[in-house]
Amino acid sequence: MSSSPILVDRVPELLTRTEPLSPSLLASLAVGPDPTIVELPAGTELHSLVASHVMKHASAARSFGMRVGSGNSRCCDGSDSEDDDDAQSRVATKVLGLGTFEFTFESAKIFAVHHTLGEVVGTNCSASLMRTLVLVSDADISALVRFCDHLIASADACTGNVFNIFRWHVQHQYWHKAETAQARPVESVVLPAELKSKLVDDIADFAAPATKQWYVQHGIPYKRSYLLHGSPGAGKTSIIQALAGRFKRNVCYFSSLSHPEMTDDGLKSAVQRVPAKSILVFEDIDAVFTGGRGKKDGDKSAVTFSGLLNALDGVGGSSGQLFVLTTNHRERLDPALIRNGRVDMHVHFSDATSEQMRMLFAQFYPKAEPALAAAFEEALTAELGERTVSMAQLQAYFIQMRKRPAEAAAAEVKKVMEEVVTRMIREDEGAASDGKTQPGEEAAAEEEAAVAGEEKKEPQKAAAAAQPSKEVHVHVHVGS
Ligand SMILES: Nc1ncnc2c1ncn2[C@@H]1O[C@H](COP(=O)(O)OP(=O)(O)OP(=O)(O)O)[C@@H](O)[C@H]1O
Ligand SMILES: [Mg+2]
Structure with missing residues (x-):
């Protein structure tokens, strides 16, 4: 009182x-x-x-108020410098006072x-x-x-050669425009020709006005979902950004599934409020739920598996939403999450195929004779033997060789092996700390073969790509 x-x-x-x-x-x-x-x-x-x-x-x-922003954001605000050297630096950015x-x-x-x-x-x-x-x-x-x-x-709106990146703001419950990015040409993402055209043609067909009419006529929600799965550093994120540029879409990253304040309702709102003409991306979808629908240890969000399924079902309505899940471990996903209807197309990204090795070489050395690209591919394949190399690792090699002529890049493929061996050691350590197969992993692997919409796996390399990590798992089981 x-x-x-x-x-x-x-x-x-x-x-x-x-x-x-x-x-x-x-x-x-x-x-x-x-x-x-x-x-x-x-x-x-x-x-x-x-x-x-x-x-x-x-x-x-x-x-005005003032905060520290990136040079990119100031440039995109329409003010100040277009000097590329400044583009990434931290600058004072005006806000409304x-x-x-x-x-x-x-x-x-x-x-x-x-x-x-x-x-x-x-x-x-x-x-x-x-x-x-x-x-x-x-x-x-x-x-x-x-x-x-x-x-x-x-x-x-996505205009010119740029697209907007939005991220879901969990506390304030809205899609925050995080940055405007330069679109990467689809051609710069080197994928097996069949795989790339399958993806690009599918989206082009989906976006056609006649397709929308057909969906509406048949009472089917006008949305299309893709699961991009496979090796790390194979181009999943890169192709999403390239497709955003090609089809003039925003990219909305939903990376808050394991945020402590995330709930089923929050997830549903995020999906319902996604900006028009966007690609809604759930990256590393295997990160939250184990194959058995339970939550992973240490995950603090209140999102439930059925909440996730409901949200995915609510995506899009009649707005033509594109929606992409990515994972390095499709075998760890519950089949319900990736069944037909929730995921319309599964696209497998493997380590570099022979075709990709030649194409990436040609991309970094556009003036080199095709025979040199072929020689590079042959030398690298011989050096690799049963092992495989990711596209990101190959890119790192070309960056390392950037001041050297094409002939040197074709000849010194042994340098690629340093990265490959380092990755194998890392995977070995990772698998050892995992210690066991994820729950549901084996069942999901069986289911995998039956999943509709599966494309043909890359011939020799895709099979080989799966090998190193699987070998590691077997090794650990026997040892423990
Ligand atoms: N197919 C590709 N063509 C050209 N560059 C590639 C390709 N794959 C990967 N890269 C390069 O490797 C880097 C990593 O690629 P990206 O982030 O797209 O891989 P990712 O498949 O999304 O990997 P993760 O599964 O780890 O998320 C990028 O700098 C990209 O330029
Ligand atoms: Mg990625």
């Missing part, structure tokens, strides 16, 4: 705010007696979209009041004040809705 008077006086005032702006502040704006008011609390997607629009378009904006700003949309005058509300509160990181952005205008609410729709559409 003794400490209550101050709190009792103040709490009702804080909890019962009925106006987005104080009457005196509202009266100071050049608007009529009955303006339209829209309030956008901080931490919402529209708050950040409107704030960045206001900062760029408000005439005479003089109040507190104050009142004025701008126009469709010739309607709009005021944006960026202010704090209430008292300082403690958060996990620091003391913090609640910020809101209030739009005030004599225009009708429909004009402000159009304004916000316009910002959402521009944020989602």
Whole structure:
């Protein structure tokens, strides 16, 4: 009782705010007696979209905040340098400061009041004040809705040779535009010709207007799902980014499945709110659930296996969503997760095939004779014997040789082996610490053969690609 008077006086005032702006502040704006008011609390997607629009378009904006951002983001904001050397460096980036700003949309005058509300509160990181952005205008609410729709559409648009990367913000529950990236040409991702054209043609066919009509006519959700599985460093992430560029899509990475605050509802919202025209990517889908649907040790999220299935089923509706799961261990996935309907096409990425070795050589040495690429492939294949090499390792070799002529790169293939042997040792250690087969792994491997939509495995190399890690597993079982 003794400490209550101050709190009792103040709490009702804080909890019962009925106006987005104080009457005196509202009266100071050049608007009529009955303006339209829209309030956008901080931490919402529209708050950040409107704030960045206001900062760029408000005439005479003089109040800013400043944070450290990447040179990329400043460049993508449309300000400052295009110097490539600066592109990755850390730079000061402007954000909207507190104050009142004025701008126009469709010739309607709009005021944006960026202010704090209430008292300082403690958060996990620091003391913090609640910020809101209030739009005030004599225009009708429909004009402000159009304004916000316009910002959402521009944020989602992929123009030119760039695409947007979004990441799900678990606490604030929205797709945060993390960066704008340069699209990689599909040609630069070296894959067996059949595999690449199968993937590219499938997406092109899916995106055709007639296909949409067909899906709608038959009452089938207009979405397409792919499972990219196989060796690490084989080009799964690279091809996703290349496809985003080719098909003018955003890439939305959902990498928060094991986030401690992730729930089934959060997952569902993420899927439902995914930006238009995007590729929704769940990377390393085997990371959370064991083959037996149980959660992996140490996983702290509240997401359940059925929550994941429901979310995947809810993807897309009629919006033509593309949706990609990636894994290095398809055999560890529960068959329900990758059954027909949830995954329409399985695409296997192996270590480098002979064709890929020649093609990658030609990509790094475009002027070299095809015979030299063939000589490189032959020498490397002989050196490898039963072993295989990943595309990422081959890329590392070409980077190492970048100042050397094609002839040297074709001759010094022994250097590739250093990387290959290092990887085998790493895998050996990894398998030893695993110590046992994942639950459900063997059953899933049997199921694997039956999964519909499977493409033909790469002939000799794909089979060989699976060998080193499987040998390691057998070795460990026998030893333990
Ligand atoms: N098929 C490929 N063609 C060209 N470059 C490749 C290819 N595969 C991998 N690379 C190169 O190797 C690096 C790693 O590739 P990427 O991230 O696409 O592999 P990943 O299959 O996604 O691996 P992980 O399973 O570990 O996620 C990239 O720098 C990429 O340029
Ligand atoms: Mg990857």
